[in-house]
Amino acid sequence: MSNSGMLLRLSGSLRDTLGTRRRQPVDDWIPGLNGGEAEHLFLRAKALYRMGDGKAAISLLRLATEITPSFSDAIEAEGEVLDMSGDTAAASVKYEEARRLRRNGRAGAPDRHFVLRQQGSHTAEIVAYTRVLKSLKKFALPNLARGNAYLADRQPEMALADYERTLKLHPGSLDALALKGEALSAMGNYAAAIEVFDTVIAARPRSPDALNARGIAHIALGHVDRADADWGQQLKLLNGQPAASAYVALRLADYQAALPHLETMVRNDSQDPYWRLYLHTALVRLGRPPSGRESADADSWGASLLSLQSGTVSQEEVLARADTAGRRAEALFQLGVATHAGDRSAARSYWQQVLDDGPPTLVEYAAARNELSRSVS
Amino acid sequence: MFSVILYGRNDSHGYNLHKRAAISFNAIAEVMSDPDDEILFVDYNTPDDHPTFPEAIHDTLTEKAKKVLRILRIRPEQHAHLKSKTHLVALEAQSRNVALRRSNPRNRWVLYTNTDMLLVPRTEGESLSDILGAVPDGFYQIPRFELPEMLWEAAFDRRDPVGNLAKLRDWSVRYHLNQVVHNFMPMKYDALGDFQAALREDMFAIHGFDESMLLGWHCDSNLAARLALYRGRVDTLIDKVFGYHCDHTRVAAANNKGRQTRMNDQDQYIWNVSTPYVPAQADDWGWPDVEIEEVRLDRETSYERFTAGLDAALKPATAPYTATSLEWHLYDDLTYDLDHTLPFVTDQMLTYPRSTAVMVVATRRVFVDRFVTAWKAMGFTGPVLVPNECEGLPSGLPGQERGAFEELLPKAEMFIFEFGLATQHADEPVRTGRMAGPLDTKRLKVVAKLFRQAASTEAETRPSGRRTPRRFVGVNVIYNKFWPLFTDYVGANINPFCSQVLAGLPRNDPSLRGKVLRFRGRRAI
Numbered sequence: 001m002s003n004s005g006m007l008l009r010l011s012g013s014l015r016d017t018l019g020t021r022r023r024q025p026v027d028d029w030i031p032g033l034n035g036g037e038a039e040h041l042f043l044r045a046k047a048l049y050r051m052g053d054g055k056a057a058i059s060l061l062r063l064a065t066e067i068t069p070s071f072s073d074a075i076e077a078e079g080e081v082l083d084m085s086g087d088t089a090a091a092s093v094k095y096e097e098a099r100r101l102r103r104n105g106r107a108g109a110p111d112r113h114f115v116l117r118q119q120g121s122h123t124a125e126i127v128a129y130t131r132v133l134k135s136l137k138k139f140a141l142p143n144l145a146r147g148n149a150y151l152a153d154r155q156p157e158m159a160l161a162d163y164e165r166t167l168k169l170h171p172g173s174l175d176a177l178a179l180k181g182e183a184l185s186a187m188g189n190y191a192a193a194i195e196v197f198d199t200v201i202a203a204r205p206r207s208p209d210a211l212n213a214r215g216i217a218h219i220a221l222g223h224v225d226r227a228d229a230d231w232g233q234q235l236k237l238l239n240g241q242p243a244a245s246a247y248v249a250l251r252l253a254d255y256q257a258a259l260p261h262l263e264t265m266v267r268n269d270s271q272d273p274y275w276r277l278y279l280h281t282a283l284v285r286l287g288r289p290p291s292g293r294e295s296a297d298a299d300s301w302g303a304s305l306l307s308l309q310s311g312t313v314s315q316e317e318v319l320a321r322a323d324t325a326g327r328r329a330e331a332l333f334q335l336g337v338a339t340h341a342g343d344r345s346a347a348r349s350y351w352q353q354v355l356d357d358g359p360p361t362l363v364e365y366a367a368a369r370n371e372l373s374r375s376v377s
Numbered sequence: 378m379f380s381v382i383l384y385g386r387n388d389s390h391g392y393n394l395h396k397r398a399a400i401s402f403n404a405i406a407e408v409m410s411d412p413d414d415e416i417l418f419v420d421y422n423t424p425d426d427h428p429t430f431p432e433a434i435h436d437t438l439t440e441k442a443k444k445v446l447r448i449l450r451i452r453p454e455q456h457a458h459l460k461s462k463t464h465l466v467a468l469e470a471q472s473r474n475v476a477l478r479r480s481n482p483r484n485r486w487v488l489y490t491n492t493d494m495l496l497v498p499r500t501e502g503e504s505l506s507d508i509l510g511a512v513p514d515g516f517y518q519i520p521r522f523e524l525p526e527m528l529w530e531a532a533f534d535r536r537d538p539v540g541n542l543a544k545l546r547d548w549s550v551r552y553h554l555n556q557v558v559h560n561f562m563p564m565k566y567d568a569l570g571d572f573q574a575a576l577r578e579d580m581f582a583i584h585g586f587d588e589s590m591l592l593g594w595h596c597d598s599n600l601a602a603r604l605a606l607y608r609g610r611v612d613t614l615i616d617k618v619f620g621y622h623c624d625h626t627r628v629a630a631a632n633n634k635g636r637q638t639r640m641n642d643q644d645q646y647i648w649n650v651s652t653p654y655v656p657a658q659a660d661d662w663g664w665p666d667v668e669i670e671e672v673r674l675d676r677e678t679s680y681e682r683f684t685a686g687l688d689a690a691l692k693p694a695t696a697p698y699t700a701t702s703l704e705w706h707l708y709d710d711l712t713y714d715l716d717h718t719l720p721f722v723t724d725q726m727l728t729y730p731r732s733t734a735v736m737v738v739a740t741r742r743v744f745v746d747r748f749v750t751a752w753k754a755m756g757f758t759g760p761v762l763v764p765n766e767c768e769g770l771p772s773g774l775p776g777q778e779r780g781a782f783e784e785l786l787p788k789a790e791m792f793i794f795e796f797g798l799a800t801q802h803a804d805e806p807v808r809t810g811r812m813a814g815p816l817d818t819k820r821l822k823v824v825a826k827l828f829r830q831a832a833s834t835e836a837e838t839r840p841s842g843r844r845t846p847r848r849f850v851g852v853n854v855i856y857n858k859f860w861p862l863f864t865d866y867v868g869a870n871i872n873p874f875c876s877q878v879l880a881g882l883p884r885n886d887p888s889l890r891g892k893v894l895r896f897r898g899r900r901a902i
Binding site: 091 | 499512513561562563602605606607608609610611613615616617644647648649650651652653
């Protein structure tokens with residue numbers, strides 16, 4: 001057994017090790033996005049650090065980040081230990097590294113529920129709220145907050161359990177119910193999610209988040225009209241909020257409606273290359289000249305998509321760089337946009353591939369579905 | 378880059394408030410480096426006749442602090458609708474939201490802290506603007522370190538923030554000040570309300586602080602719970618900045634009654650929070666439609682307005698001093714020195730809103746002339762209302778409005794009653810035993826009658842919607858026969874004779890005498 005494997009065994013309780021547990025208590029911690037081994041090391045390091053053994057804590061945290069290099073909480077924890085030991089300069093580097101990692105990756109779509117807009121992993125939050133639940137089991141906040149952390153970390157089953165517990169304690173909580181719907185949807189249980197969202201929307205017909213979520217569940221099931229009806233309603237309720245409105249209009253493939261919001265966001269948020277990407281997309285689909293050559297941080301995925309739009313990289317190169325189903329779908333959607341004017345059949349083929357491979361939560365998925373349904377009719 | 382939001386009032390909240398606050402204002406300003414940075418201080422419910430808290434301590438603030446400080450004054454009248462719902466005189470959620478609504482929209486961050494905090498960037502020379510400019514979007518807290526009272530009170534120089542921050546760096550090591558107190562999530566640290574940095578757009582999205590929290594305490598924890606839900610994470614800036622709190626427990630603050638302290642319900646406002654939003658206040662948090670006065674310490678100060686008013690209305694004295702007397706045999710002599718008295722009259726006005734409508738009921742033409750001149754030059758925009766019943770007074774002065782007393786009464790927000798002799802000349806010696814002539818007596822009778830009527834009916838003749846009583850200023854009402862009249866109806870302090878002026882709110886004397894006086898006043902008997 002490796003050192004880390006041994007530490008992993010030591011980190012769990014005897015009952016865990018012997019596998020005698022029958023059911024999951026509310027205040028039990030379950031490892032998440034960073035992997036069980038790394039997270040167990042993290043947990044043990046935190047305990048050692050509180051007991052005064054900073055050296056051992058640092059070595060465990062380093063092991064954890066060797067296993068999962070993107071484990072920002074472990075890196076920040078190492079920063080804290082270094083800081084307390086007086087090595088401020090090294091600590092500062094770790095804190096900055098943790099912040100950089102959390103900033104990495106694309107944030108959730110701004111038209112979605114706030115939980116689904118969050119970035120990075122939430123191991124420290126899951127651990128912290130589990131600790132709160134040891135003392136305060138019967139309150140909504142720790143259950144919901146931990147559920148949200150699980151949901152944001154793409155562990156919808158764990159999130160669902162926390163939301164169910166919240167609903168047992170507070171059966172009338174529409175906030176918990178809406179999150180339960182999101183968890184069901186994330187698990188691919190769209191029909192059950194729609195039932196839940198129906199209840200939420202009946203009680204809160206003016207909830208943009210719930211309308212958006214039900215729209216996504218509908219589009220996943222191929223109910224284009226119902227999805228569009230929800231998003232149309234959401235768009236009205238957003239009252240011109242530029243970021244969210246732009247995304248909803250893009251889901252509808254309503255480029256005319258999206259255009260002013262995209263122009264606003266390009267002005268307001270120069271850091272996010274997707275605004276420029278989508279502005280270019282809208283202009284092309286409206287048959288208007290694009291607003292000049294766009295660029296982004298050369299190493300970023302956004303830069304690849306912008307290069308694809310401007311024709312400076314090949315389709316093969318970009319698809320080779322697409323390391324997730326979502327990124328592949330984003331690239332395929334742009335290929336559809338680029339080819340639509342000259343070859344509609346090719347465009348349809350690209351958009352169909354978006355639907356075949358892409359996640360229904362993706363803005364490109366809904367836009368492709370709408371493009372296809374429109375070109376059929 | 379960031380707007381710091383603070384609140385308070387001109388009172389004595391906790392031990393040596395003035396020093397703590399000056400130290401804090403100056404230290405916070407010192408770590409600002411972006412031209413858009415600002416400190417928003419909401420002065421909540423300071424009595425109308427007092428200046429705002431920062432104005433009261435302005436001489437202890439640095440030029441930089443004065444430059445970045447914007448004071449938003451919430452009047453007692455604006456608090457009146459909440460008065461019956463709370464035992465507190467200053468409300469945190471309302472204050473912080475009023476500031477947030479009016480904060481600089483170019484700023485990315487809002488920092489909530491209090492007027493007894495010093496923020497020390499860990500890298501010398503770095504500003505808080507630099508720090509906040511470099512960190513990603515999020516919700517940030519830092520731990521609060523306590524500073525013993527002896528250290529800040531005895532060793533800090535209020536106007537030397539650089540020196541104070543240097544002392545803190547030294548003391549923190551020598552005296553082991555830096556102890557992090559961890560807390561349950563989502564609070565992360567103890568005393569979290571002394572540093573909560575959130576994106577301005579996040580605060581707008583979640584509808585600011587929860588304004589139903591009217592009993593004090595836990596507003597910070599409620600915000601932490603809601604922002605933790607919204608952002609998913611509570612981040613720290615402990616590697617960037619340390620926060621020190623000027624301990625002030627020698628005297629308990631008004632909201633601290635030990636175990637008897639009333640506070641907002643923790644379960645409701647922290648542990649059962651299930652959404653970041655406060656939909657019930659989605660449209661009206663921070664009182665978007667209420668006009669809030671803004672006061673600056675770097676321009677158009679009250680002092681500048683005061684001297685502008687007096688310079689316009691007065692010529693400099695030509696003698697080293699003048700004289701008067703309060704000997705008893707002069708009790709009936711109503712002559713007074715207007716040049717000397719006018720500064721004490723205008724002094725009563727400056728803390729009121731510029732839009733105030735003031736009613737002037739007077740005998741001397743020159744008093745009205747001079748007063749109106751000073752009023753306009755002090756920057757007041759409200760009218761000076763002069764009843765037609767007062768004969769011999771000027772008409773048509775800029776900003777002056779004449780009309781029947783009954784018609785003007787519900788327009789007035791403040792009253793000045795002047796009891797002088799209409800026949801007194803400008804160069805006449807005062808208090809020499811001069812008696813009132815028939816014309817003087819006739820005019821004085823009118824002033825006294827209108828005074829009784831105004832004071833007796835004050836509550837029912839207020840401008841529409843006004844809840845708070847209006848102030849009465851009496852001119853030439855000390856040690857003469859109008860002293861008892863004025864103080865029968867108005868709860869005024871005992872003032873020195875030299876000022877010639879008394880002021881206060883109408884008395885509600887429940888005794889038989891008080892009832893008789895009010896009855897006579899109402900019927901102008």
